[in-house]
Amino acid sequence: MRVLQIGRDDWSAAARIPSGVAWEFVHVDDEIGFDPALIGRVDVTILDASCDLRNLQAVGKLITPHTLLVEPGVRADPSEDHARFFAQKAALAQDMDDRQGLVDQLPRRYFAKPFGQKLEIRRTEVSPLHASRAWYEGNAYLATDVDHDGDFRQLMMWKENILYENHRALELWPEYVKDEGCEIQLVVQLIQNGTSDVISFHRTYSEAELAEPIVISHESSGYLSCSIFARGHGRVKVGPIHYRHSREGAGHFLPGGRRIVDSRREELFTYFHPGDLTPPLNIYFSGYRPAEGFEGYFMMAGLGHPFLLITDPRLEGGRFYLAGDELEGRLHEVIREHIDALGFREEDVIFSGLSMGSFGALYYGSQFRAHAIIAGKPIIDLAYVAERGRLVRPQEFLTILDIVNFWNKADEDGAPSTADAFTRALLERWRGEPGFGDTKILMSYMQQDDYDDAAYYTLLESQAGKATEVIARGYQGRHNDDSPSIVAWFAGQFRRVIDEYTEARNGE
Template sequence: MEKEKQKVKVICLGDNEAEFSNFDQKKSVYFSTINLFDGMYSQEKLSAILKAWADDKMLRDVPIALGNIKQFKLEPELYKQLVRYTLIYNTNNDISDESQALFNLIAAVPVDFTDAIAIKETLNYVVFGRQNGFRLSPDDIEIAPQFTGVVQRKGRVLISVTSDFSQEKSTQVLSVKMNNYLPKNSYWDYLPEYDIEGDFAEDDIYFKIFLIQEGTMDVIDTHIITQKEINDSGYVFGTGERNVYLATSMYVKGGKGTINLGQIHVRQSHLSHGKMILGGDSINDNTQKVAGEILYYFNPGDFKPPLNVYFSGYRTLEGFEGQRMMHGMGSPFLLIADSRLEGGAFYMGNPDLENKVVELIKKASRSMGFKNDQIVMSGLSMGTFASLYYAPDIRPVAVIVGKPLVNIGDVALNERINRPEVFPTALDVLMNIMGEVSQASAEKLNKRFWTKFNRGVLKNTKFFISYMENDDYDEHAFPQLYEALKKRYPNVQIIHRGFIGRHNDDTSGIVASFFRHYNFILEHDFGRISKDEVN
């Protein structure tokens, strides 16, 4: 029986098993609802089933194929209990406008249940669970020996190449040093960050993807990608039926000017159904593509306050941080992840991009009908900066942070003596935002935070701060925050705890304190049951 359970790839939920006849019976399990809702207490009965699935490690992350259920039409509120799950639904069924709006909100995937091929493709290529991807930085780039133009490097932010390409038919300018493994039967989004200055036609600059069969040097597939084929999600390609290694290069066949190349993002694709995870999306800097993308994902949870906003910390892997943690809290949540530079750029940018971050949070709150005092801002390490930086714009009920960083200029300068070669991304952030690395630019970057933070009205916001007493990233963060808040608002609530050690010491203690603070605000301000441990 255990071996049979391990084959489960999808849960089929509906009144009639025949509706799921095109699903692979060896990779699915059917739960009949035809007699489930006899009598009263529909909500409680469905809740009990879902809890049993959540407690079963073999079922908790399995997608649900939702068929025709008569009781759901009578009680549309039942749909809301399914938001924790990845959901696909039958497009042949009669779906109300209200239910369709909910499906759109939770990124449910429409599928024709009479189409066996569509079902297989959806389960294999769209609703896979784990986020997967990597980024290729300027460190991974080498200039082609035949390129004779000017090359400049701006830290790990970008590589700049300048030349007159008008006399060339096609010139390889650069390539990635290392090849990267991609498994068979998978699709990927290829998204290079590049900006151009000068006179180039739309197809003058193009990239090539070479797929090399595992264990050989044989190139089994090549993709040529021009600017018009790269949208906000990137260019989609598949690996076919063999494991491969990816190699990539950039070419220019005409024009004159400068090309700035930043990160190249390679992400397992959900085929237009989300970035990194189903329903994932991004806000983008309209003025530049290099270091111009911030990812986000919204989940309505149980539709009850508060809205928990969580900013990811420094992350070299592509994707989001904290999804399971936020799911475990039950309430609506918004994940925001900075995909720029090597592992994030502290969520700062030009006014347009920063306004989009603020509007993103307000839009999620409005969609739930919440007020600003029903929003919690939170984050760890790099995520603490954004939670505090945008707090004056949101005026949340609480800010919950662990290992706060606010003086990013100091964080950069500490790389030289206090913390050599530990966090060089801070130097890239300073270079990217201020245009140079210097004492003066670092002081201006510090001032940027304090000018915004001190301009806000935060007298009704509670602050929960867990910090390292010997922080070698930003040693002044907590005392300066405490002093600034108490000076302006003597009665402001600041619940804090210090831990002995440097920034990257005792992460487990900081995280445990972070959870306790979250549970406190959820229980005392919103009447939610406190949890000792978030799954």
Template sequence: MRVLQLGSIDWSKKYELTKNLEWHFNDFPPIEKVDEKDPKKKKIEIKNYDVILITGPTNLTKKNWADLKGLVPPYQVLYLPKVLEIADNEESYFLKSIAAQEITEDPQYLINKLEERYFVGQTGMRVAAVNFKLNDRQVHSFEYLGHGELKLNLDTNNEWINLGVYKTGIYIDPGKRINFWLTMKNKNFQVRMRIFIQNPGSDGDVKDQVVIDLTKFQKDEYFSQLEVLEYYRNATISLEVKGSGELTIGTLHARWGRDGAGDFISGGKRIVDPATREDIAYYFNPGDLKPPLNVYFSGAREREGFEGYFLMKRLNAPMLLFTDMRLAVGGFYDDAEGYFGKKIIEVIKQTLKKLGFDPSQLVMTGISMGTYPAIKYGAKL
């Protein structure tokens, strides 16, 4: 991971770096080097950065800031609060247009978290309700509502019971945090997830398990309690419940997490339906802060995540991406109650207001499944 620090005190001399960090201190713009093939020529080698830390005064020109913007993803420029007080107009514009984030943590803690938060790539998988194997000894009355939901009616006599286990295992990538997310309609039950961990080269140990009480989490909070390790693991997941009445289990999602730095990609956010825990993600890139705002809806995707990022980024204009992670390939950004349509329109209006644009400075696009919301919500806006 390439990290550029701009400031007066070199953090690499003051703090301990993790082993995969390539640290650059105040070496932007890069110095001209002699071309080995032709000594009479000089060349400048410019590479992208994964993270930029601005911790103090800089001497960069307007052109330097413009060049630097193309070398780092939005939301991956971090700055100390004092930087805003001393920043000139060019630096202030850079921080705003790259969606820079204020540093509020201890520097050593932040350094330790860089690789976990700002890695390249995104992914997520779904495990449908039809892949949940019910415990026949405990559940006798159930109904599948299509592919995505399992409706149960049961009474546990105020005791915890094993509801069943997912037939599909979860691969836990080395160095990655896995965020678990379960959609469900639940009013009367306590629900907990039991995760059995199998380490490489072993058949599994019953002691290697984590129990997560899903009812203790806020509506938009991930059930993520697995330690990030340098080697891969496999997980088998079962559900346990306590209560009586009706319970509907939906899709189980497993996604690469960024420890709060964003959903799927840095800066990504979610819209969560509190009634069903279904969610849709969105991402805003300020671009050049000039009209229009380009909104793009991802098409049907087997793997979860945003589509069209690089396509829209090349426009160098403000962009807003949406992706629908429900069902096998998504859910057309809509629902019977109209909850998601209302929230999507709210997000677009808030983004227009943030940029100082009006609805005429809006372009709505989508492909495949994404053409439906582009036309429907575009007409409303």
């Protein structure tokens, strides 16, 4: 990784620089030294002395948000222009009394490539000591009943281990739900590299400790073996274990990445980039992705304006951003929080997404008075997608069956709902007032889509008789046959909508 230090004395002259870290020092008064071509790529920047704004702006393109660490005294009382620069870079006040300690933390917090994956529930094995029947609930949970007091007993274990490398901390988050009469533990063992029987780390985590993600940081590399123990009386449902490279407090996946979680231990993640702090705020929902992390960073960054990335790590590659009221409400609050913090109106927001992300964009976008919703390869009727799978898409995208079979949403009266009922209620809301209101809707869709070939027409029908502006372009093929054309149209329309919005805002 590469570190840029801006200050009055070069830390690398006295501090021990970790292996693999390239250190670049620029004196605050050396204007020539602020040439981006001389500095090159930067992963994290340290500012430990007051610096002329022109010099900071000269290297501004090298500094990504949430990676500018500023000495508290410099950060405390900036000029108005400095404050705007710090806001654009989401600068962090960082105590720098212990320079060596900070330097040692940098490669563990600001590494370049994020990583996230999961131990799937189908890779588990029920303990031979557990007598009760166990069964899979799709790919969501392994369920069983617990009926014993006293000591904890092994319930199940994963047959697959997790690679652990000692230069990166690893974050674990097990999904599970259980009856109140049950109590569980997670047991983690580290099998040292180069051996099959040397256990260099063994730890039992209680439910209280599992309330937050577990961070594994050990001097030995190797493989992590995980198992669940339980006691008490009731039903336990164990889901996958998510494992990710931890930034040890600097964010999730990307520096500044934020985690949202509910009482069912279901997660969503968001990442905010301040851009130029001028409207519109562009919100992008990631598509279906088995690898956990954010999508669309460079496309959205290229637009220049503030943007919010949202990703869904549940099931194999996402649950279409649908959840109980608790998790959905928290995501709604995060979106609202960023709109208010920027001083924008709802009309200054554009929602967007591709495929699974298109559902998130339409579903959440319709809850705000957004300027526009831009969707590629739209999916609206999830029950219809599941129904078509048997003949149109056999043995492909089976996750949709998990979604509709284990539906966890309720109707307006709080009674259990179904995917069909949910879609009917959603379309009824879109048909009503205000519906989409003045929100523009732009869609690129596949004419022979093997997921939801009716999505475009479903949306049009819901807006019949309304003044909603809908712009669409259809392409020949199935859902994944011509993604480059869909993405090109999507990006081109995004730029056009922003240009027209800016012209109207400026009165041109």
